[in-house]
Amino acid sequence: MGKIVSNFFISLDGVVESPEKxxxxxxxxxxxxxxxxxxxxxxxxLMGRVLYDAWSAYWxxxxxxxxxxxxxxxxxxxxxxxxxYVVSNTLKNPAWHDTTVVSGDVATRLRKIKEETDGDIGMFxxxxxxxxxxxxxxxxxLNLLVHPIVVGHGQRLFEQGPTHxxxxxxxxxxxxxxxxxxxxxxxx
Numbered sequence: 001m002g003k004i005v006s007n008f009f010i011s012l013d014g015v016v017e018s019p020e021k022x023x024x025x026x027x028x029x030x031x032x033x034x035x036x037x038x039x040x041x042x043x044x045x046l047m048g049r050v051l052y053d054a055w056s057a058y059w060x061x062x063x064x065x066x067x068x069x070x071x072x073x074x075x076x077x078x079x080x081x082x083x084x085y086v087v088s089n090t091l092k093n094p095a096w097h098d099t100t101v102v103s104g105d106v107a108t109r110l111r112k113i114k115e116e117t118d119g120d121i122g123m124f125x126x127x128x129x130x131x132x133x134x135x136x137x138x139x140x141x142l143n144l145l146v147h148p149i150v151v152g153h154g155q156r157l158f159e160q161g162p163t164h165x166x167x168x169x170x171x172x173x174x175x176x177x178x179x180x181x182x183x184x185x186x187x188x
Contacts, residue, residue: 002117003140004046004110004133007038007124010144010157016127017154026147030174034145039078043119046110048126049088055079055125056096085113085121087129107136114138127157134164134185141184142166148177 009019047055062076084099087110091101102109110133114121120141123129133139144157165186172180 002043002114002119002121004114004138005038005041005120005122005141005143006130006133006139007035007122007143008127008130008145008157009147011147011149011151013150013152014156014158015151015154016157022149022151023145023147026149026174026176026178028174028176030172030180031145031176031178034143034180036074038120038122038143039075041120042078042082042122043117044083044085044113044121045079046085046087046121046123046129048129049086049091051125052084052086052088052091052094052096052099056094056099060096083117085110107138110138127155127159130157131161135162137185139185141169141182144179144181144183146179146181 008016009023010016011022015022059076059079062080080097082098084094084096085102086094086099087102087106089103091103094101102113130139130142166183167186168181169184170180170182174180
């Protein structure tokens with residue numbers, strides 16, 4: 001049975017929007033290893049419609065390219081080959097290879113996908129989806145790479161909403177000051 005594992009680059013003030021504008025100065029081998037660890041355990045990938053639209057326009061054309069960073073090549077290979085699930089009530093005919101739309105009774109469908117998936121169901125990029133997964137008791141693990149920067153604007157992972165107690169199950173501090181934290185939902 002798979003578990004849904006969410007991964008985010010996040011600032012000290014909780015911003016997850018546009019990490020490409022603030023996270024790269026902190027990227028090093030330690031962070032690369034953390035990202036790779038998530039890819040190795042993923043048997044599928046879950047995303048919302050906004051991320052699907054952006055990534056399906058970019059990643060299918062990214063194959064092994066001379067001169068690109070090895071991590072980008074590895075991620076392109078991973079994301080293009082892994083089964084993908086998109087939570088959307090409006091997407092009808094996904095063109096990206098091995099993509100399935102999850103609509104209707106999403107909670108029931110995701111529980112069935114978890115039962116049928118070997119490995120983790122990795123996800124990132126959708127704060128809205130993570131909040132929904134938590135509210136529906138579907139998120140099994142939340143991995144945060146907390147960057148030592150205050151961004152000051154942008155979408156935050158958690159905004160107004162209900163309280164969700166979490167339990168810290170793993171932590172590591174990188175040389176750059178980034179905290180690699182893993183949380184699971186706390187037993188009620």
